[in-house]
Amino acid sequence: MSLFQRWFGRSIDAPRTEAEAADEVAQITTATERTRKSFFGQIAALFGGALNAQVWDDLEDLLVQADVGVNTTTELVKRVKERVRRAGVKEPAEAQQMLHEEMVKILMDQDVPLSQTTKPHVVLVVGVNGAGKTTLIAKLAHRYLDKNQKVVLAAGDTFRAAASEQLETWGARVGVPVVSRGQGGDPGAVVYDAMDVATSTDCDVVIIDTAGRLHAKVNLMQELTKLRNIIRRKMPDAPHEVILVIDATTGQNGVLQAKAFAAASDVTAVAITKMDGTAKGGIAFAIAQEIQRPVRYVGTGEKMTDLALFDATTFVDALFAREQ
Numbered sequence: 001m002s003l004f005q006r007w008f009g010r011s012i013d014a015p016r017t018e019a020e021a022a023d024e025v026a027q028i029t030t031a032t033e034r035t036r037k038s039f040f041g042q043i044a045a046l047f048g049g050a051l052n053a054q055v056w057d058d059l060e061d062l063l064v065q066a067d068v069g070v071n072t073t074t075e076l077v078k079r080v081k082e083r084v085r086r087a088g089v090k091e092p093a094e095a096q097q098m099l100h101e102e103m104v105k106i107l108m109d110q111d112v113p114l115s116q117t118t119k120p121h122v123v124l125v126v127g128v129n130g131a132g133k134t135t136l137i138a139k140l141a142h143r144y145l146d147k148n149q150k151v152v153l154a155a156g157d158t159f160r161a162a163a164s165e166q167l168e169t170w171g172a173r174v175g176v177p178v179v180s181r182g183q184g185g186d187p188g189a190v191v192y193d194a195m196d197v198a199t200s201t202d203c204d205v206v207i208i209d210t211a212g213r214l215h216a217k218v219n220l221m222q223e224l225t226k227l228r229n230i231i232r233r234k235m236p237d238a239p240h241e242v243i244l245v246i247d248a249t250t251g252q253n254g255v256l257q258a259k260a261f262a263a264a265s266d267v268t269a270v271a272i273t274k275m276d277g278t279a280k281g282g283i284a285f286a287i288a289q290e291i292q293r294p295v296r297y298v299g300t301g302e303k304m305t306d307l308a309l310f311d312a313t314t315f316v317d318a319l320f321a322r323e324q
Contacts, residue, residue: 024308028275029318031300031308035281039066040319043099047092055092056081059099067251067278069286076102076285100316107288107295107312120152120198122206122231122238126224126265127245128257129160129212132273132299136245137207138170139299139307145174149204154194155180156187156227159211167209174304187211187223188230195234208239221264228266243296244270246287249278255286262291272310273299281319284310 043062046055056077063073079102084095123140127133141151153171155178157163164180171178179194191208198206208231211223231238244267246254261267270287275298284295295310 024311025314025318027300027306027308028298028311028314029321031276031298032281032315032318034276034279035066036319036321038279039063039282044096044320047096047099049092051084051090051092051095063282065280066282067255067280067286068282069252069255069290072106072286072289075289076106096320100320103285103316103319104312106285107310107315109288118235118237118240120195120203120206120235121240122195122208122235123241123243124208124210124224124227124231124239125243125245126210126261126267127212131212131245131247131250131257133157133209133212133245134163134166134170136243136271136273136297136299136307137167137209138174139304140207140297141171141174141176141205142304143307144205145176150202151176151205151207152194152198152201152203153178154190154206154208156190157209157211158183158185158187158190163209163211188226191227191230192234195231199234224265242266242268244293246270246272246283248272248275248281248283248299251278251280251283252286254283255290258287258291258293262293267291267293269294269296271295271297271299275299276301276306284315 039062043059046058060073060077063076064070068076080095080099083098083102089095089098125133125137137153141153144151153167153176155164155167158181161183164182168178168180177197179190179197181190187210194206194208197203208227210227228239242265244258244261246258248254250257258270270293272284272287272295275281287293288295298308298310300306300308
């Protein structure tokens with residue numbers, strides 16, 4: 001099955017051409033260069049000799065160091081060892097292929113196809129300050145515009161200083177309107193206004209920024225519940241997506257953030273930013289396993305186009321790709 005066939009129809013920004021899919025493969029391969037040359041390169045090297053107890057111990061150590069996490073690592077190695085035992089595998093290359101397949105499975109177990117069935121499609125973006133929420137929103141808006149979809153942004157983070165102004169700046173760069181009431185404004189009123197604008201101007205997509213405070217789950221729950229209720233006054237089945245933004249460079253702290261937000265809100269998918277800035281790309285596996293949500297997007301760089309639709313097989317292939 002080709003990349004185009006695997007990805008076709010998986011997201012509201014599909015369909016894409018073969019060339020677009022290939023470009024995203026190149027993005028992911030480049031963004032994972034550090035982790036491929038470090039931990040996952042060492043993992044591949046483990047399977048260059050005989051299979052023995054030391055190989056499995058070293059594999060566990062490297063996976064944990066790569067931010068796969070203790071729980072996910074334990075489960076992953078257990079699955080691979082059991083497959084190797086049942087099949088009577090002796091060849092290291094065959095065992096490595098089983099590892100590859102189980103890593104893909106961990107990511108794909110959470111994968112849920114997404115299609116745009118209502119208009120406007122409402123996306124709520126959550127995550128702590130500094131994770132890259134605003135940049136992710138701008139990249140998403142650019143992505144939708146590139147598919148000829150009308151977009152409106154809502155500056156719902158009225159708590160952080162200059163958050164609204166930052167989103168307005170990005171909106172101007174992308175070329176999409178931003179509904180804002182500035183710092184200290186009522187985020188609920190911002191969302192209500194944005195939904196009004198979207199319906200009155202026949203917008204395809206509404207993307208809503210939210211405050212990135214995580215000081216108490218109860219406060220987070222109350223604020224997000226309030227915003228969701230306001231959205232549903234305008235559209236009962238919205239929001240259609242709640243995307244959690246996690247900074248890949250934060251490692252296991254990012255996994256803790258993911259758990260907190262998943263417990264406090266109806267997270268539907270995860271976007272991992274700054275993947276190009278870390279040698280520990282294993283965070284994707286830890287998040288997928290720990291919060292049982294799919295990774296939807298990967299931030300692969302600083303340019304507006306540096307946002308790739310996540311594909312499990314492509315991601316794992318990139319981690320183990322041989323350097324040319």
